Amino acid sequence: xxxxxxxxxxxxxxxxxxxxxxxxxxxxxxxYLFWYVQYPNQGLQLLLKYLSGSTLxxxxxxFEAEFNKSQTSFHLRKPSVHISxxxxxxxAVKGRGSGFQKLVFxxxxxxxxxx
Amino acid sequence: DTGVSxxxxxxxxxRGQNVTFRCDPISEHNRLYWYRQTxxxxxxxxxxxxxxxxxxxxxxxxxxxxxxxxxxxxSTLEIQRTEQGDSAMYLCASSLSSGTTNTxxxxxxxxxxxxxx
Numbered sequence: 001x002x003x004x005x006x007x008x009x010x011x012x013x014x015x016x017x018x019x020x021x022x023x024x025x026x027x028x029x030x031x032y033l034f035w036y037v038q039y040p041n042q043g044l045q046l047l048l049k050y051l052s053g054s055t056l057x058x059x060x061x062x063f064e065a066e067f068n069k070s071q072t073s074f075h076l077r078k079p080s081v082h083i084s085x086x087x088x089x090x091x092a093v094k095g096r097g098s099g100f101q102k103l104v105f106x107x108x109x110x111x112x113x114x115x
Numbered sequence: 116d117t118g119v120s121x122x123x124x125x126x127x128x129x130r131g132q133n134v135t136f137r138c139d140p141i142s143e144h145n146r147l148y149w150y151r152q153t154x155x156x157x158x159x160x161x162x163x164x165x166x167x168x169x170x171x172x173x174x175x176x177x178x179x180x181x182x183x184x185x186x187x188x189x190s191t192l193e194i195q196r197t198e199q200g201d202s203a204m205y206l207c208a209s210s211l212s213s214g215t216t217n218t219x220x221x222x223x224x225x226x227x228x229x230x231x232x
Binding site: 004006009032034036041042043044045046049051090092094100101102103104105106107108 | 119121148150155156157158159160163170171206208218219220221222223224225226228
């Protein structure tokens with residue numbers, strides 16, 4: 001089975017500052033990794049995904065994440081945040097192979113961007 | 116609009132009543148998932164379908180819950196004899212799985228928020 005730990009439940013940051021949202025996962029098999037964003041009263045929107053290849057993944061809205069297999073991490077970063085980035089961010093993992101059919105989500109990190 | 120759609124977006128009901136949610140996935144997607152999200156938590160897997168077959172159910176899905184996808188297109192999630200603990204956002208997602216390729220990328224709907232009084 002897979003699991004995800006998002007170490008920070010809330011991250012406050014000022015506009016135009018850099019931000020990092022941390023994600024660690026646990027799995028006995030190789031994985032696919034995802035970051036989703038959720039705005040209030042809405043569903044989840046895919047920000048970026050790691051499937052294979054380059055460990056640095058770029059996504060929408062200027063976000064990027066780096067897959068670190070040795071540290072089992074997939075931290076999300078943005079060099080300069082906007083007020084509109086205020087939202088809940090979820091890291092998710094899925095095991096590779098036919099025996100793993102669902103995404104497992106972390107508990108989320110609320111990003112609060114203030115002026 | 117070719118995204119995942121869910122109906123109703125909001126439902127308020129009294130304890131003991133039955134409720135049904137509908138999900139229309141992206142048309143070419145063969146997989147359909149239901150997740151539940153409570154306040155301050157991440158989505159928790161409930162069940163999924165490949166075409167019309169329900170292939171996995173979580174232990175979270177008590178016998179009061181039933182999901183169907185009769186023609187492999189839209190799906191319904193019914194909750195019988197609702198309890199206050201059923202209050203949550205019910206999220207539907209779809210994906211395309213072909214052969215052995217299933218990266219797990221899900222496309223989510225806006226969710227159906229249930230409040231049980």
